[in-house]
Amino acid sequence: MIDTTRIAALEKLRTLVGRDDAEFHDGQFEAISALVDDRERTLVVQRTGWGKSAVYFVATLLLRQAGAGPTLLVSPLLALMRDQIAAAARAGVRAASISSANAHEWADVVDALGRDEIDVLLVSPERLNNPSFRDEQLPQLVDRTGLLVVDEAHCISDWGHDFRPDYRRLRDLVSRMPAGVPVLATTATANKRVADDVEEQLSAGGQAVTTIRGPLARRSLRLGVLQLADSAARLAWLLSHLADLPGSGIVYALTVSAAEDTARLLRDAGHNVLAYTGRTDPGDRERAEEALKANDVKALVATSALGMGFDKPDLGFVVHLGAPSSPVSYYQQVGRAGRATEHADVLLLPGEEDRAIWRYFATASMPDEQAAHGVLAALAESDRPLSTPALESRVDLKRSTLELLLKVLDVDGAVQRVQGGWVTTGVPWQHDSERYERIAAERVAEQNAMIRYESGDECRMAFLQRQLDDDTAEDCGRCDVCAGRWYPVDADEGSRDAATQSLARVGVPIEPRAQWPTGSDRVGLAVKGRISPERRLEPGRALARLTDLGWGGRLREIFAPNAADAPVGSDVLDACVRVLADWDWEQRPAAIVSVPSHTRPQLVGSLAAGLSSIGRLPYLGALDGEATAPATGTMNSVFRLSSVWGRFRIGADLAHGLAAHAGAPILLVDDRADSRWTLTVAGQALLNAGAGSVLPFTLALQA
Incomplete structure (x- = not known):
């Protein structure tokens, strides 16, 4: 059986990548076989560029040939959905999505599902709690699903650097899967603590979970850290040397205003760059992604809004103006580079303001106990569902904070989203102070680890691997700790003047x-x-x-x-x-x-x-x-x-x-x-x- 599956799977893989000589990477076929032959629940932790999408697309084609229903793929970002749909088409996989970006197409997608003309349906985790989708479409889809895929599965975990409350609903979704339906979770950025958490959620219903974990070293990446005096010096370095970096790439900034200001400065100096942030219009974001993929711009100057799943295999460099708050998050972002090239340059320019920004974002997503009880009381006092704007007039919370809190309460079972707004379920809710204190302490530990990474006492790549509990970590021989500085440290006078004037x-x-x-x-x-x-x-x-x-x-x-x-x-x-x-x-x-x-x-x-x-x-x-x-x-x-x-x-x-x-x-x-x-x-x-x-x-x- 396995030999037959391998032959069929290899044929599908070669169609997917467009190469007649393509072979499986270590662990790829093992994951496919676990899903197709054994119908197991499987967690795949592999480096960016290893080919996790190939696993679920090939498995989907084989399961469909065997008469299984469509694959339900939970994916966190619209950009990621677009890339996955394009990759699916290359493999002959009929894929469609239901998201906030294509509401006008939902009826057509539902009709196509009814005619069994869709092989993969991509949805966001938030869509799983849309009342009409959850109550009317999801039950039918679950009954027909041939494979459930959870992409970027580290988002399930409270410990994950990109934790999203809606991902915690997936435990319930997994438990609803009919017997014999395989489940696949994939991620490139899970240390042992996160992997254990994801495994626990995949095992809903008492089923065993197979974990396939590979080495996370990225041999194409040349890592470095350059400590400069201030913002002016960092911007001057970028002005002087952006054109010298290989190919096209990403310049990450920690805040929206920093990304926008940096992009403006670079454009004023003649560099072809675009800003990409959470404030960027969705249409402009898509156009910016396509411009970078086509090498029509030198770089996107981006916040973390450009993150998971962005697929440009020949991305030549990643530069950070300011450090992310954890090595795991940093590994995820730099992993965008060098996926299909022999060399890519990765440089971190830490800032003196980094720690203040870390402190703000570390607490922004933590649910406040008093606020949560205020929301529950307001819902309990109402004789009808309350919309988010209606709740705003009853509880003292900003819209973004209120929406996040409602998601947490919903996942905890204390509230439910229905047509017309939110209602309380009557289920008692308690603030899990111990859990949030553990999370806060772990985030402080991650910040301290990032500071150690900046100090340069050990191989950069090996350090990141160890933070991800990769026991294959060894010195890379290429980073600035192993081989010495590979980047210039000075900026020309004109760039220093331009940076100083911009900051003034x-x-x-x-x-x-x-x-x-x-x-x-x-x-x-x-x-x-x-x-x-x-x-x-x-x-x-x-x-x-x-x-x-x-x-x-x-x-x-x-x-x-x-x-x-x-x-x-x-x-x-x-x-x-x-x-x-x-x-x-x-x-x-x-x-x-x-x-x-x-x-x-x-x-x-x-x-x-x-x-x-x-x-x-x-x-x-x-x-x-x-x-x-x-x-x-x-x-x-x-x-x-x-x-x-x-x-x-x-x-x-x-x-x-x-x-x-x-x-x-x-x-x-x-x-x-x-x-x-x-x-x-x-x-x-x-x-x-x-x-x-x-x-x-x-x-x-x-x-």
Whole structure:
């Protein structure tokens, strides 16, 4: 039987890769045989480029020939789905997807499934909880499924670097598979702890799991770490040497603003690059991916939004401006390079701000116990399902935080998504503090491991392999620890000047609020719908974003939790004056008013007074009322607005000053803008007092 299967499988493999001399990599046929001959549940942990997709496509074709139903492939990213569908077509596999990107095609896909014209159906883990798909289509599909595949299976695990709550639903899906239906989970980035977790979830129903694990060394990669003084030095290095890197590749940044700013700087210097972030329009993302695959650009400057499954076998390099928070995550990202080339260069340029960014993202996905009970109470009090916007007006959580929390509660069985929104199931829920404390401690350990990687005390590749519990790790002989520096360390003077000038750039827009938040009436605010144009603030300016590579660092010092209130520094004030000088307002402001500050009165007052003195604009003083304090927790728009509603008043002196400038624009000064509701409400008070328009100005934009 195995010989017969091997012959048939090899024929399918050669069709898939388009080579008559193709042979199986170590472990590939063993995985196919486990699925086709033994109908087992199998976990495959193999390096990027090993050919995990070949396993499930070949297995699908063989199972279909034997009369099995279609394969259900759970895949985490739209980009990955697109690549998998294209690869399936090359092998003669009829593949289709159901995702947020092709809602107009869902009916056709369902019809094709009914006619048995689809061999592989790709769905996202989130789709498994769509009420209509879960209740109407999934049961029929499960009854017919010939093979279940979970791609990027490390996402199942709480310990995984790309943990997604919806992946935890797969334990239930696996347990629903009819007897004899094989299950395959694949990943390139699972250490033993993650692999054990995935195996436990695959064994739902008491079935055994076969794990096929191979060496994770990537012999084509030449790894290095270059420690430079600051952001300007890192950008200057990139400006000087991007063109010298082999082929086309990826430049990773830790934040959206860093990726966008770096891409702009490189383009201004003549480099053909595109930005790729979670803020990039989906259509533009797809076009950027295709441009990189076709070598039409030198690089994509990307956040981790360009990650799992991106398939360009000849990717020549990966450079990181700032380090990911774990060696496992780093291995996954650099694994994009050198999959079908003999050589690819991988260089890490760590940043002094990396640790602060790590701390933020390490806690962002942790469910808050008090918030969770607030959500459960709000659902229990309602006599109907509540949509996410409706819940926002009942619980003090940002949309993104609320959506993630609902997913966690859903996976834990405490809530359920139904037509019309969310309901509570009545199942008691307890915050698993011990589990989250373990996860938090492990993430700190991973951060410390990343710092050790940067120190360069041992072979770079062997270090990454050991972090993934690969017992075949040995010195690679190619990295900068084994063979010495292979990269230049200096930048040319022109690049240093360009980087310094770019980081010195000031001024980012503050877009005015145009609509009152849905549900404001539930907290006693008689506002709804659009803010009329005559009541809307003008577009404003901030010196910089807190996440910016340039002035962001200086602002992070000012707004650090332990930083004392102090008058604005002369360097910051001079930069603010440059923002005002570059501001293309229709009419120059006639006077300055400030927002009262709870935590930084000296900073805000001195900023307003300094701008007044230099700009020769009268400073009319601060609005009266309770000083504003920075919002705590994850306050959403409804609760942010409620917290500042009615807070600001026009005192007698200020009213007298505004009367002298009736109908004229007023510059409204605050320390930072986050939700923009403080500026909006303060601006409304000024408009009510006769200001012709209000132009907001802050030091920082927290976005």
